[in-house]
Amino acid sequence: MKFPGQRKSKHYFPVKNRDPLLAQLIQQPKPTGTWICGIDQTLVDIEAKVDDALLARYQLPKGNSTLLEETQAEALYTELKAAGVISGQFAGGTIGNTVHNYSILADDRSVLFGVMSRQVEVGSYAYRYLCDTSSKVDLNHLQPVNGPIGRCFTLISENGERTFAISKGVMDKLSAEYINQQLVQGSSALVISAYLMRAAEGDGITQAAMTAIQYAKEADVPVVLTLGTRFLIEQDPQFWRDFIRDHVTVLAMNEEEGLALTGFDDPLLASEATLEWCDMVLTTAGATGLYTAGYAEESEKRETAHLLLPGVIPEFNRYEFSRPKRRRDCDAPIKVYAHISPYMGGPEQILNTNGAGDGALAALLHDLAANTFHKTNVPGSIKHSKGGLCYSSFSQICKYANRVAYEVLAQNSPRLSRGLPEREDSLEEAYWER
Ligand SMILES: Nc1ncnc2c1ncn2[C@@H]1O[C@H](COP(=O)(O)OP(=O)(O)OP(=O)(O)O)[C@@H](O)[C@H]1O
Numbered sequence: 001m002k003f004p005g006q007r008k009s010k011h012y013f014p015v016k017n018r019d020p021l022l023a024q025l026i027q028q029p030k031p032t033g034t035w036i037c038g039i040d041q042t043l044v045d046i047e048a049k050v051d052d053a054l055l056a057r058y059q060l061p062k063g064n065s066t067l068l069e070e071t072q073a074e075a076l077y078t079e080l081k082a083a084g085v086i087s088g089q090f091a092g093g094t095i096g097n098t099v100h101n102y103s104i105l106a107d108d109r110s111v112l113f114g115v116m117s118r119q120v121e122v123g124s125y126a127y128r129y130l131c132d133t134s135s136k137v138d139l140n141h142l143q144p145v146n147g148p149i150g151r152c153f154t155l156i157s158e159n160g161e162r163t164f165a166i167s168k169g170v171m172d173k174l175s176a177e178y179i180n181q182q183l184v185q186g187s188s189a190l191v192i193s194a195y196l197m198r199a200a201e202g203d204g205i206t207q208a209a210m211t212a213i214q215y216a217k218e219a220d221v222p223v224v225l226t227l228g229t230r231f232l233i234e235q236d237p238q239f240w241r242d243f244i245r246d247h248v249t250v251l252a253m254n255e256e257e258g259l260a261l262t263g264f265d266d267p268l269l270a271s272e273a274t275l276e277w278c279d280m281v282l283t284t285a286g287a288t289g290l291y292t293a294g295y296a297e298e299s300e301k302r303e304t305a306h307l308l309l310p311g312v313i314p315e316f317n318r319y320e321f322s323r324p325k326r327r328r329d330c331d332a333p334i335k336v337y338a339h340i341s342p343y344m345g346g347p348e349q350i351l352n353t354n355g356a357g358d359g360a361l362a363a364l365l366h367d368l369a370a371n372t373f374h375k376t377n378v379p380g381s382i383k384h385s386k387g388g389l390c391y392s393s394f395s396q397i398c399k400y401a402n403r404v405a406y407e408v409l410a411q412n413s414p415r416l417s418r419g420l421p422e423r424e425d426s427l428e429e430a431y432w433e434r
């Protein structure tokens with residue numbers, strides 16, 4: 001496992017240059033493995049620039065992810081193809097993107113549960129999906145199914161906003177038997193999306209997700225939920241509040257989903273409200289940057305060295321140097337918030353923001369898994385004497401998540417093709433020292 005984020009000091013995970021000869025005499029404990037698990041609808045993104053008239057014709061609300069009937073999907077595909085506006089086809093799916101990005105950042109294993117076409121032809125969508133997924137993502141537990149995986153028409157409007165139209169193929173046919181209990185219970189986190197809860201009658205993926213959640217809860221593995229789209233949440237906010245309260249440790253959402261869930265359009269107030277139901281929240285807010293919020297022990301809180309920020313909660317970032325902890329592990333829990341503006345103001349040109357939120361979540365998962373890795377391999381470290389959900393402080397996680405989101409925006413694709421540079425070339429290297 002690599003260090004999460006950019007660090008100035010080299011001692012994050014104890015690394016020593018051992019004498020190669022002496023090393024033969026001393027039994028070195030082998031570091032134990034760490035991984036995260038994810039469940040997703042296996043999808044390939046078909047990206048195309050479109051105008052608002054096309055969205056209106058297919059009744060696709062801007063910004064939403066809408067399920068299409070097969071005939072509609074074929075008509076849309078034919079129209080996009082004939083117009084020559086398809087600009088790329090990539091492996092997608094919000095959790096597929098997240099676990100792929102996690103594996104790239106951590107240079108370590110993740111396990112993906114989902115379906116895969118039993119027969120994969122060279123050049124097919126299934127083939128594309130497999131080719132575009134990091135070799136560190138363990139795909140050995142995918143369920144073989146008869147039929148095509150899903151297609152996600154990723155329609156980019158003039159202003160860069162993306163609207164999804166899903167042709168689901170057999171993406172929802174995952175059955176609960178394919179969720180490996182041992183893998184879920186041995187993982188550092190189980191990551192799922194709200195999309196998994198909208199499968200039709202007879203499709204197994206919702207039940208598969210609930211089974212995985214049950215396994216995770218039995219073993220005290222954190223459950224991480226990303227909300228997907230505000231439209232899904234608006235349909236029944238109370239269902240989602242209950243769902244989060246009953247099952248979720250860490251929530252990831254953008255400010256629109258935050259508004260739909262809590263009724264607050266201010267991302268800070270939405271984050272605060274969400275902490276009544278879960279232990280930690282990552283709230284992305286587009287060009288305004290992102291927030292992390294969660295709990296810390298009163299006696300362990302650490303004051304920031306940064307400027308105190310104004311907001312609806314005055315000086316809300318005062319204790320952002322604290323490490324996140326689960327609420328139930330705190331004797332005297334306090335709520336802690338941190339914010340960061342886009343890294344270097346954002347890339348010069350943003351063609352579309354697809355996947356920036358997934359990138360930010362992958363960074364948070366990396367920090368969370370790094371904590372388990374360190375705890376397992378250096379159990380005596382004082383870092384773990386008091387428990388803690390993540391390896392770094394709220395502030396550091398903000399920086400890291402923000403930096404990764406920038407990379408996704410700059411690459412113009414939801415999946416990272418490489419990790420972050422070991423050293424930042426730009427003058428903004430100081431960013432990590434502030
Ligand atoms: N216009 C922008 N300028 C600068 N940075 C941006 C911009 N849009 C997004 N970002 C960066 O990317 C992060 C995530 O963006 P955003 O809030 O759009 O995620 P999202 O809506 O969850 O995206 P998706 O669902 O496509 O993954 C932001 O917190 C910010 O760091």
Ligand SMILES: O=c1[nH]cnc2c1ncn2[C@@H]1O[C@H](CO)[C@@H](O)[C@H]1O
Nearest residue numbers: 041065092093094152164195355414
């Ligand atoms: O219904 C869905 N299920 C799973 N993933 C989805 C769905 N709709 C859109 N995306 C995925 O969201 C990613 C960006 O965050 C896109 O890559 C797209 O594939």
